[in-house]
Amino acid sequence: MIEWLRTRIHKAYERQLVRAIDEPPAHVAVIQDGNRRYARKHGADASDGHREGVKTTQDVLEWCQTLGIEELTLYTFSTENFDRPQEQLDVIFDLAEEKLYDFADADRVHENEVSIRAIGDVPRLPERVQEAIDYAEERTEGYDEFVLNIALAYGGRETMLSAARDVVDAAATGEIDPAEIDVDTVADRLYDRRVRDVDLIVRTGGDQRTSNFLPWHANGNEAAVYFCAPYWPEFSRVDFLRGLRTYEHREESWRRTRARRGLALVRALGGVELAEARETIRRCRDALPAGERPADGEPPEVPESSDVAASSE
Structure with a gap:
């Protein structure tokens, strides 16, 4: 019975990991x-x-x-x-x-x-x-x-x-x-x-x-x-x-980093057409998870570097 339960839990965890992979x-x-x-x-x-x-x-x-x-x-x-x-x-x-x-x-x-x-x-x-x-x-x-x-x-x-x-x-x-x-x-x-x-x-x-x-x-x-x-x-x-x-x-981290840098760059540039700037900001903001999107006028955080993802699980 214990071995059967352990196997079921293992298979359920495996299915969960598969579902978490959006793009291999x-x-x-x-x-x-x-x-x-x-x-x-x-x-x-x-x-x-x-x-x-x-x-x-x-x-x-x-x-x-x-x-x-x-x-x-x-x-x-x-x-x-x-x-x-x-x-x-x-x-x-x-x-x-x-x-x-x-x-x-x-x-x-x-x-x-x-x-x-x-x-x-x-x-x-x-x-x-x-x-x-x-x-x-x-x-x-x-x-x-x-x-x-x-x-x-x-x-x-x-x-x-x-x-x-x-x-x-x-x-x-x-x-x-x-x-x-x-x-x-x-x-x-x-x-x-x-x-x-x-x-x-x-x-x-x-x-x-x-x-x-x-x-x-x-x-x-x-x-x-x-x-x-x-x-x-x-x-x-x-x-x-x-x-x-x-x-x-690692891919999610890179997407967030690129989006934040894009937002910071657009807001730092002068002489950009207003409509084009707004559209670029919107696309960058939409690329971030909902909880990490800065409010209008709020300067985004720009990471100075991004490390290679590593895990020792």
Whole structure:
């Protein structure tokens, strides 16, 4: 009876979280941390923790598609991970190879038109993993309904440095005009195919850091960040929905900030046509929650800065 009641309460809370999501993020990036600690916690081998983590990966992919998220990036293996003992690396590489083939052949991937891509220093990976990557990318290259980026041998700084070198070389050879270098010039050289800006980073396992993950796309977009305690194999749909709620709160905060700044700017400007000014003020005021709308003639509060949303629920 107690377990039945607990399950009902959990499901009700989950439905409440879903209803609270007005507009999901387009791109979620996940740092899958805690596989080995999960294994130690249960007295198992590290390989068992990684295999349990793969089950969570499959669940998250399904949650994203159900909720309308368009792109998911999974931090699977960093450049720093090459320092691990060879026996651990062999397990990780074997599992990556196996699951890349499984994903590439899965009916659900093709039914939902999932495009699988690998980002990172792929040539550093064992040849068998590179072959699995090629197979998965070729099998799904014509799809664009959903993008699954798998970060393997990935390092954010190294990726940005490589792109910067490419830009310098292109400028030196006259391929591009240095005066015309812009954000798109760099973004086009980060990966073989463009990656959306990141809206939300989720990290499991309790650590509160982003570990050099997608710095161009996350920091540049001031992504929301959600840190949670469960190890990756324990990560639940409720945990995921809480992360999406963090993104919602961040978006609401930004909307309020922009509206307040707009009101302050219009009221500070001189020589603006009265009708145009009134219409702009009305739109800005309407963008604020009812309880936060300033009265006519009342100067709005203008925040000096806005922090990236973060939560440790």
